[in-house]
Amino acid sequence: MADTTYDRQNPAFYVLIAILILMSVGPVIILLANSMRLDVDITSGVGGLIFMPTIRNYETALCDILWYEPEHLRFCQIRFGGAFINSIIIALISTALTLIFGCMAAYALVRFKFMGRDTVSLSTLAVRMIPPAVLLVPVFGLWNNAFCIDNDTLVGGWIRDTFGGRGDVCLAGTHSGIIIVYVAMNLPFVIWILQSFIVQVPKSLEEAARVDGAGPFQVFFLVVLPLIKPGLAAASIFTFRIAWNEYLLASALADRDTMTVPILIVNNASEFDGLGTIFATGMLLAIPPILFTLFASRQIITGMTAGAVKG
Amino acid sequence: MNRMTPYMFIAPAALVMALALFYPIGYMMWGSFRDWDPTQNISETEFVGMANYVRLWGDAFFWESFSVTLIFAFTVVVVEMVIGVGLALLLDRNIRGMSVLRTLFILPMMIAPVVVGLVWRFMFHQTYGTFNRFLNWVGDTWWGSFLGIGPVDWLGQNPLLSVIIADIWQWTPFIFILSLAALQSLPRSALEAARIDGATGWQQVWFIKLPLMAPVLVVTMLLRLIDAFKVLEVILVMTGGGPGLSTEILALRIARTAREFRELGEAAAMSNYLLMLLMLLTLGMFAFNRWTEARSRKLKFAAEEEG
Numbered sequence: 001m002a003d004t005t006y007d008r009q010n011p012a013f014y015v016l017i018a019i020l021i022l023m024s025v026g027p028v029i030i031l032l033a034n035s036m037r038l039d040v041d042i043t044s045g046v047g048g049l050i051f052m053p054t055i056r057n058y059e060t061a062l063c064d065i066l067w068y069e070p071e072h073l074r075f076c077q078i079r080f081g082g083a084f085i086n087s088i089i090i091a092l093i094s095t096a097l098t099l100i101f102g103c104m105a106a107y108a109l110v111r112f113k114f115m116g117r118d119t120v121s122l123s124t125l126a127v128r129m130i131p132p133a134v135l136l137v138p139v140f141g142l143w144n145n146a147f148c149i150d151n152d153t154l155v156g157g158w159i160r161d162t163f164g165g166r167g168d169v170c171l172a173g174t175h176s177g178i179i180i181v182y183v184a185m186n187l188p189f190v191i192w193i194l195q196s197f198i199v200q201v202p203k204s205l206e207e208a209a210r211v212d213g214a215g216p217f218q219v220f221f222l223v224v225l226p227l228i229k230p231g232l233a234a235a236s237i238f239t240f241r242i243a244w245n246e247y248l249l250a251s252a253l254a255d256r257d258t259m260t261v262p263i264l265i266v267n268n269a270s271e272f273d274g275l276g277t278i279f280a281t282g283m284l285l286a287i288p289p290i291l292f293t294l295f296a297s298r299q300i301i302t303g304m305t306a307g308a309v310k311g
Numbered sequence: 312m313n314r315m316t317p318y319m320f321i322a323p324a325a326l327v328m329a330l331a332l333f334y335p336i337g338y339m340m341w342g343s344f345r346d347w348d349p350t351q352n353i354s355e356t357e358f359v360g361m362a363n364y365v366r367l368w369g370d371a372f373f374w375e376s377f378s379v380t381l382i383f384a385f386t387v388v389v390v391e392m393v394i395g396v397g398l399a400l401l402l403d404r405n406i407r408g409m410s411v412l413r414t415l416f417i418l419p420m421m422i423a424p425v426v427v428g429l430v431w432r433f434m435f436h437q438t439y440g441t442f443n444r445f446l447n448w449v450g451d452t453w454w455g456s457f458l459g460i461g462p463v464d465w466l467g468q469n470p471l472l473s474v475i476i477a478d479i480w481q482w483t484p485f486i487f488i489l490s491l492a493a494l495q496s497l498p499r500s501a502l503e504a505a506r507i508d509g510a511t512g513w514q515q516v517w518f519i520k521l522p523l524m525a526p527v528l529v530v531t532m533l534l535r536l537i538d539a540f541k542v543l544e545v546i547l548v549m550t551g552g553g554p555g556l557s558t559e560i561l562a563l564r565i566a567r568t569a570r571e572f573r574e575l576g577e578a579a580a581m582s583n584y585l586l587m588l589l590m591l592l593t594l595g596m597f598a599f600n601r602w603t604e605a606r607s608r609k610l611k612f613a614a615e616e617e618g
Binding site: 006007017018023027028030034042044100101102104105107108109111112128129130132133134136137138139180184187188191216220241245248252262265266270282286290292293294300301304305 | 316317318320321323324325327328330331332334335336338339342347349398401402404405406407408409411412413414415416417418419421422423424425426427428429430431432433434438439441480484485488489492537540541543544547548551561562563565566569570575578579582585586589590593
């Protein structure tokens with residue numbers, strides 16, 4: 001698209017485009033600016049966009065993983081660093097798992113035809129309708145009770161004797177407990193997107209590979225996967241985004257050690273003294289999505305339109 | 312082995328979804344018939360039949376939050392559809408800056424809802440928020456004071472409006488991008504023919520572009536409507552559901568019933584109501600889709616008969 005020549009247009013359109021760009025970026029700029037201001041400056045509002053930037057808020061937010069002790073802090077209150085690491089672990093693993101399971105399922109649904117494609121599209125759309133809030137109650141109940149290694153059988157009793165506590169090992173409060181919810185939540189969408197890409201892979205290519213003696217799994221991993229890279233990129237960005245940004249279910253499942261960044265932000269958002277710090281935390285949470293937007297916007301748009309337009 | 316292959320490809324996804332999606336939903340339906348406290352194991356709870364559902368049916372707070380949800384979702388979707396499709400029709404031309412716009416327009420959707428709520432809460436703040444500072448500045452000019460412009464108590468007096476504005480900012484780009492893609496995949500020949508026949512810009516939009524885009528627009532609207540019922544974090548951070556119940560959408564009320572009031576059974580019943588509502592909407596949309604398809608097929612058939 002770089003070498004296209006543009007038609008001459010009414011200057012009003014350029015103004016409109018400029019306004020729209022400003023509107024979509026404006027709040028992000030406010031976020032960035034406030035994250036580099038002292039609290040006093042945020043509330044008094046002097047200077048507008050011209051001010052002395054400070055990294056003090058970021059130091060406060062990241063105090064538990066900094067290698068030096070920021071001099072303005074007496075003790076480390078917000079433990080953003082640990083939450084950041086939790087978020088990364090959870091988002092990356094759930095993205096990887098969703099993609100692997102999702103492509104395999106999508107491939108089977110398209111190629112082996114043991115269910116109508118329409119049925120699958122319909123049911124994925126139906127599953128997509130389920131709001132996370134609906135999952136809140138059952139996931140909370142199950143992960144704390146049913147999905148536990150019981151305290152009387154197996155190793156639960158031994159753990160209770162050794163470490164104390166309730167005596168059963170539950171999915172709640174572990175990384176894997178959160179990851180499995182995210183994988184299940186994202187799978188329908190990923191299957192839906194990837195289907196529309198796999199349909200376009202010519203069957204003759206796969207048949208050629210099969211004639212050369214490749215098994216079904218080899219055909220899938222060596223022939224099909226490289227051809228649907230754009231679809232994989234789109235699907236992975238969407239999955240990562242949800243796993244990275246999700247608050248509600250994580251807050252029901254996480255404990256102090258597995259807390260993710262959105263939970264930390266919500267927990268601290270009501271305190272008025274750390275305004276700059278909370279903006280810094282928000283900015284850090286927003287960095288990966290911003291990078292995706294700037295460097296992979298084409299894949300994101302492909303993924304978004306593939307879901308609706310081709311679906 | 313060969314006959315088992317498709318099942319082996321599907322098995323991991325099916326297993327995870329069964330374990331963490333379908334089983335929990337079944338569990339929720341079962342739990343909604345029980346008097347259930349978060350400290351209890353579900354087998355220790357008491358079966359109360361439809362009591363949770365009946366109690367909610369007579370609960371004014373539930374209906375309040377139900378209507379807030381509907382108002383929020385439908386307002387947001389209608390406004391976003393109008394602005395999004397309008398902008399797409401307006402800007403569907405070969406013009407410099409469009410690729411930048413399309414890139415940056417995704418930004419609001421990608422950023423965490425929690426962070427979006429944080430920024431908008433700041434911008435709507437009574438004293439130091441961006442909007443009120445701007446309104447103050449306008450109010451200080453002579454024409455501003457003449458018109459009586461002054462700061463607005465956004466989150467206190469107009470909480471639902473503020474939340475709706477934030478959502479429009481976040482999600483209009485979604486509709487814009489989808490309808491732009493739909494516009495650009497329209498058959499060039501139809502547009503060309505209309506132009507040669509002398510159709511004006513408005514006529515082209517009304518009689519050619521919009522009807523041809525309709526299938527995509529319906530799907531887009533459906534997706535957006537479904538997502539509008541999922542919005543939770545932005546509202547939670549901006550207003551926390553308040554003041555009063557003015558912005559407490561159902562998703563938020565479910566979370567509060569489960570966490571603060573510790574009534575898991577009631578929260579499950581409420582989840583079920585929400586689920587039924589969404590199911591109804593989805594089915595309605597599908598029926599509409601089928602109906603329009605059938606109608607267009609019939610029209611085409613009639614046209615062929617005549618020709």
